[in-house]
Amino acid sequence: MNHHAGYHHHHIVQGENEVTTKVTYKEGVITIELKDKHGNAPELGVSHEKEMHLIVVSADLKEYIHGHPEKQTDGVYKLQRDLADNEYKTFVDIAPKNSTYTVTPITLNVGQAQHKHHANDLEVDKDYVKTVDGYTVELKTDTFEAGQELLLSFDLKGATPEPYLGALGHVVILDENANRFIHVHPVSNDKTQFDTVLTETGKYKLWAEFQFNGKVYVYAYVIEIK
Template identity: 55%
Template sequence: MKQKSILTWAISAIVYLGSVIGGYTVYASLNSSNNHTDAHSATSNGIEEKESINEQAHNDNHTRQRSDGKDSVHSDHVTLSESEVVTNVKYEDGLIIIDLKDKDHKSPELEISHEKIMHLIIVSADLKDYYHLHPEEKGNGMYTQKFDLPKNSYKVFVDIKPKNLSYQVSPIELQVGKGYGEHKGNSLKVDTNLTKTINEKTVELTTTELGINKDVTLSFDTKGISPEPYLGALGHVVILDDKGEKFVHVHPTSEEKTLFETKFDKPGIYKVWGEFKFDGKVNSYPFVIKVK
């Protein structure tokens, strides 16, 4: 009887132990599965969060690029590194010839900018005469433009966007005819009246405070006449300092308004040309302003 009791107890103990081990195994398995699911969820969340951060960073960077574009889109060539493109300009019998070469003496590839591969700004040294031209590519870094330049001393600005090369627009001296040397100074007078009429079309310039290192808005009132699209915009603005050395090419901040934004890094007198197209003809409106 005693042996039977012991045997019964032993069997019960074994059954109990088996139940405990089995239950623990099931629990461990379930817990492992849960941990795996949680870990996968955490990893997935981490990836999603990282992707979200990267996407936000991409968007922020894209926004910054567009915002910074204000200086390259709306106000080009304000501050750039040393140019890696050498530009030479000469004039022969009514033909302007521009030669471009990179540091390896090869012709640089240019990007289209505002519907043209090149914008050639020519200003007389006294900053009175102004021309905006678009030379054609002839190959091997050569560009030409047929144009009769009156005898004078000029400063030429080759406005281009070379691919993968830094470039800064700088004045190039050009003399047409004899007796016209380098012009070293200008006595510009600040306009007291910022309303100009050309070809019976009137434009008035108003500005925000003309201070240095701050955003300045140039607003051109075209007196109820909307300008025609010109080079992909409602207008263009070129600004030079009184020495004809500091070049700024500004574009509208809006596709619907003749508003332009730029910055001035130095005080002084500047000449502004606002270009607007009316009745199929581009008028260049000159203004002289003072930045304090």
């Protein structure tokens, strides 16, 4: 498998979506239903070892889930995951083979969710060093300018990441209203460096995922693009 084919960035392009996505939740199971413009199940390509990546974030951007729903029948995928009562935004990251598709947010209400999506009071990190279960990761970048190449380098402080979904790490970026979704893959097979371009000014939250000793760790950062 040529992993280099996977180093693409999902820049948001407003255009026709030829695949419709429906996301529902019931009793610990998230169900995703897909239909193409003819009402049939679309054939999905494989991106980073999976047909589907599902990102779920809570309205306040505090909860973050990256899962891989399994195909049940044509056009129907399920992921077992308990969700607390809340409002969520979900992002179905797929690569349909014969259809135009852009990842767009789908709101999912669970239980008596009162929290509505609004401009979250994200506080920009002053310290880009984060530690989870003894593993420390530092985000380093040269520029936070809109429209400029944003090179995100992660210093793992000597820890060795294991390949996870065909790469040394994954980064998901959302704007503070969780409307723009960017899934960024590493620039090469052997570096924990990622690059993208954020064209709009404002605050963004990014989640970096790395695997150590068979477990995936998630590091969250809040940045401001000026």
